[in-house]
Amino acid sequence: MIDLARHLTRVSQRHVLNADEIAAIRDLPDEVRIFPPRSTVIREGEVIDRSTLLLSGFMCRAKQLPNGKRHMAELHVSGDFIDLHSYTLKRLDHDIETLNSCQLAFVPHHRLQAMFEAFPRLARIYWFHTSLDAANHRHWVTSIAQAQALERIATLFCEMALRLEIVGLTREGSFDFPLTQTDLGDCLGLTPVHVNRVLKTLRERELAVFRNGRVDILDQAGLRDLAQFDPAYLYLEPEPL
Amino acid sequence: MIDLARHLTRVSQRHVLNADEIAAIRDLPDEVRIFPPRSTVIREGEVIDRSTLLLSGFMCRAKQLPNGKRHMAELHVSGDFIDLHSYTLKRLDHDIETLNSCQLAFVPHHRLQAMFEAFPRLARIYWFHTSLDAANHRHWVTSIAQAQALERIATLFCEMALRLEIVGLTREGSFDFPLTQTDLGDCLGLTPVHVNRVLKTLRERELAVFRNGRVDILDQAGLRDLAQFDPAYLYLEPEPL
DNA sequence: CGTTGCCTTGAGGTGCGTCAAGTAATGTGG
DNA sequence: CCACATTACTTGACGCACCTCAAGGCAACG
Numbered sequence: 001m002i003d004l005a006r007h008l009t010r011v012s013q014r015h016v017l018n019a020d021e022i023a024a025i026r027d028l029p030d031e032v033r034i035f036p037p038r039s040t041v042i043r044e045g046e047v048i049d050r051s052t053l054l055l056s057g058f059m060c061r062a063k064q065l066p067n068g069k070r071h072m073a074e075l076h077v078s079g080d081f082i083d084l085h086s087y088t089l090k091r092l093d094h095d096i097e098t099l100n101s102c103q104l105a106f107v108p109h110h111r112l113q114a115m116f117e118a119f120p121r122l123a124r125i126y127w128f129h130t131s132l133d134a135a136n137h138r139h140w141v142t143s144i145a146q147a148q149a150l151e152r153i154a155t156l157f158c159e160m161a162l163r164l165e166i167v168g169l170t171r172e173g174s175f176d177f178p179l180t181q182t183d184l185g186d187c188l189g190l191t192p193v194h195v196n197r198v199l200k201t202l203r204e205r206e207l208a209v210f211r212n213g214r215v216d217i218l219d220q221a222g223l224r225d226l227a228q229f230d231p232a233y234l235y236l237e238p239e240p241l
Numbered sequence: 242m243i244d245l246a247r248h249l250t251r252v253s254q255r256h257v258l259n260a261d262e263i264a265a266i267r268d269l270p271d272e273v274r275i276f277p278p279r280s281t282v283i284r285e286g287e288v289i290d291r292s293t294l295l296l297s298g299f300m301c302r303a304k305q306l307p308n309g310k311r312h313m314a315e316l317h318v319s320g321d322f323i324d325l326h327s328y329t330l331k332r333l334d335h336d337i338e339t340l341n342s343c344q345l346a347f348v349p350h351h352r353l354q355a356m357f358e359a360f361p362r363l364a365r366i367y368w369f370h371t372s373l374d375a376a377n378h379r380h381w382v383t384s385i386a387q388a389q390a391l392e393r394i395a396t397l398f399c400e401m402a403l404r405l406e407i408v409g410l411t412r413e414g415s416f417d418f419p420l421t422q423t424d425l426g427d428c429l430g431l432t433p434v435h436v437n438r439v440l441k442t443l444r445e446r447e448l449a450v451f452r453n454g455r456v457d458i459l460d461q462a463g464l465r466d467l468a469q470f471d472p473a474y475l476y477l478e479p480e481p482l
Numbered sequence: 483c484g485t486t487g488c489c490t491t492g493a494g495g496t497g498c499g500t501c502a503a504g505t506a507a508t509g510t511g512g
Numbered sequence: 513c514c515a516c517a518t519t520a521c522t523t524g525a526c527g528c529a530c531c532t533c534a535a536g537g538c539a540a541c542g
Contacts, residue, residue, distance in 0.1 A: 047481050061379070063379065065469075066469050067469075071382070071386050073382055073383060085372045085375060088365060088369035088372045089369065089372050089373075089476060090481045090482075093376050093380070093473060093474045116361070116364075117361060123364060123368075124329060127364075127368050130375065131330050132330075134326060134371065134372075134374045134378055135334050137375055137378030137379055137382055138304065138314040138334060138378055139334070140382050141312070141314055141378055141381050142304045142312040144385050144386050144430070145385050145429070146306055146312055148497070148498090180520065189387060190498075191498075191499055191500080192520090192521085193498085193522085194497085194498055194499070196521065196522060197498090200522085200523095211521095228307050228308075235330060240332070241331075389529070390529075421488065431531095433489085434491090434530090434531075434532080434533095435529085435530055437490060438490090438530090
């Protein structure tokens, strides 16, 4: 039995699902595979006919730039449908990579289509989830354009803590976060050197510690205050109406 | 008769529509209104039950920041469905504002839902269009994180020229672009002062001139080269398969 | 004809990048 | 068990892209 518990928890955060819908979702995957750390699961541009559900591990959407630089447009945690947008886009504008060892479930697009026709409400629900991506991107483009490094890193820690808490992957403000300082820089548009200095500041202010692929939030209120963190862009509240 | 020609042109760029689908789309709007320049059509956070089609004019999605700064996450041109994502998100994480005088058509969400049930393919097609938003955001978060000001402004001019050409709003590399230099800065994460200097450079290099709410591209090849412009993120090709 | 909005330019400051060197932890093979 | 890579982290010195502050120009407008 494929363990979709985290995915279902995540979806249920906003939309209450009935038994038939849950059964339909459980039937989606046709294959489960483990990928090693730092592997590229999907390459930019290739036309694909299935989407990928992240059962466990951390992944990212990475853009490779012509000048050799690299940018991570989004991070993904257990339970995320990491490339549902390939259902409509057919090809991706970015790579999909693992950060640590990841368990992935693959869902053929034709099964999605069949499910959406049988359960039109699920189509709206999954459409919502791709809209969430866009909302997340909007948040980050704004943050990177307008906020400075300290605030950005603090914001990222706040966001990840919240997202991981939903799927039960935090403990007392601490969570695994298998990134290097270079990765953090690639997420936030900073050099590893500067990331290092900012992390030192966060440590000295006793707000958060990032070490050995793990984040310990020491002062959540202080960190949120520094980040001016408002989780509205994550749309965690139940659907209105 | 409401003029959806530009919208239909835009949709047809990727998906060929049949007569029934076109008729269904034409039936969507229940109201058309003109909004003056610099007006806020939708405010962040309000729960809404209709979406907005931009018939003519320029609009933007603007985020107001707690510190008084402002960021435009996306620009919209004639023919764009500017807040289709409110169909799934119910509230927006940003304001929707006009830049110049705009003609808008409003589409109640219940009509969208009825159309999507009658024409499931149209659901996928419009889902695609919200996925496009996300792809656009990914492009810009990467650009702002990794590229410098000159390159970013050049990229924006390239993107707008392409998007406006599709709906017939360019003439020989020139197009209306009713933004101030401050607006450009709000799009790209730059101060008006620096935008001004970069525009001067573009002028001096005889690549592009931005003046009086109008862009004249003098050397498209040179501008694209400077911007390292690759339009893949706009998904302008016809749908694969 | 003063006000207002936008553009322009200069002078000086700063957040972050670049370059460079060194440390620590882990792994590899002889 | 020890040389030697390799990878990630750390810190210092210095430079640059962009910001801030400030002043002035110009056109539109009541």
